[in-house]
Amino acid sequence: MSEPEGRAEGRLDYGSDPSQYGELSLPEGDPRGVVVVIHGGFWKAAYDASLGRPLAAALVARGWAAWNLEYRRVGAGGGAGGGAPATFDDVAAGIDHLAGLGLDLTTVVALGHSAGGHLAAWAATRGRDGWPQRVPVTAVVSQAGVLDLRSADADGLGDGAVRALLGHAATAADAPYDPIQRVPAGVPVWCVHGRDDDVVPPSQSAAYVQAARAAGGEAELVEVDGDHFVVIDPDSPAWTRIVGILDTLG
Template identity: 75%
Template sequence: MNRHTYGEDPSQYGDLLLPDGTPRGVVVVVHGGFWKSEYDADSLGLPLAEALAAAGWAAWNLEYRRVGTGPGGGGGAPRTFDDVAAGIDHLARLDVDTSTVVTLGHSAGGHLATWAAARGRHGWAEQVPVTHVVSQAGVLDLRAADRDGLGGGAVAQLLGHPATTADARFDPAQQLPLDVPVWCVHARADANVPFSQSVDYVERATAAGAEATLVEVDGDHFTVIDPGSEAWTRQLAILDTIG
């Protein structure tokens, strides 16, 4: 594992894990935690990155500034988004083939992973385009998440105000259709992020002519990031169709 910084803040880094042999592509792991500073890439993203490298992928476990003060803080809109965009583009400076770049993110990370595929249309640089997205119980509709009070008001804390139609540049549900395929992996019994977040996104995406697939799995909010789970095996199968 090699750590690379893409900025001066302590949270602006990524860990690159490489497989034995030629990578099948790059998977950018974007951890969740409702964008809050108390959650980090080491605890949430690293186990997935290790599993991805073992499966033949180059894994880029991305950290970013989150909402809050103290270590890991200083984020929010647009800084959190600036970091994810810059972190993905930093792959161009590393010795990896970026012809296939999959963003894989859990919960708030699923939001950021999906957002990143459209970032070039909303004012961010896009030196390294995203080619595929796997959203793991992603918060894909910020307005609905804000109305539902997910994460104790986490959306308003991220944006600095309640989510509205004026926040389209930050909101995947308002950025349809995407130009790349999206798989929304979600457990119906998820008590943290409603299953409807993925269902509604896929319905709207397909109606808009985009390629989006709902993948219902058993378990809870965290089963999708358990490398020992059947839900993770299904995600590896999705990746098998890509690279």
């Protein structure tokens, strides 16, 4: 792996577990900022960081540094060992690992899809409940995010994925893990959601934005044509909308 200007690139471990790593990709020249790519898959071990690689490549092509973050997840097989709080510990540690990589961290955007959108929104507020926050998130782009754990649990999203993550039915006591219970985030949040999403309903994003604004936060609902996955297709108009949001940040 090359080390331009003293900065590491490629797969970098932030812990000893096989799932505690990120993939750092750098553009030519100085990056516009750093985008932390957090993949989805309902926090399940069956899904991994390969989902984020096309987005990371597209971001690097537009001048961003991309940190494609892996974390411990729920279920059997490779990537297991997650759930609350381990998954959250990993996301916090993975973002903070950026502090030692020689990057300009003035702009750090958390970009996450589905369960990754949940973790991206959570990451912006992680310092409130004792998680370390050496590297603050300065903006969030949630792509079809699971932003209301109680509603998602009640609706049975992901075949009980919320209960598997938490280890029990979601309640008000799970506020440390639940983005909608943590509004306002304190940073701008864009919730990009496909109108025809039948995996994570658009109401998840709409409810979050409404709650965030009611709490005095800066949040915007961006509705796009398409399903749950259109927002992670770099060739889609939905991705063009996301790129447009990022262009306002760096």
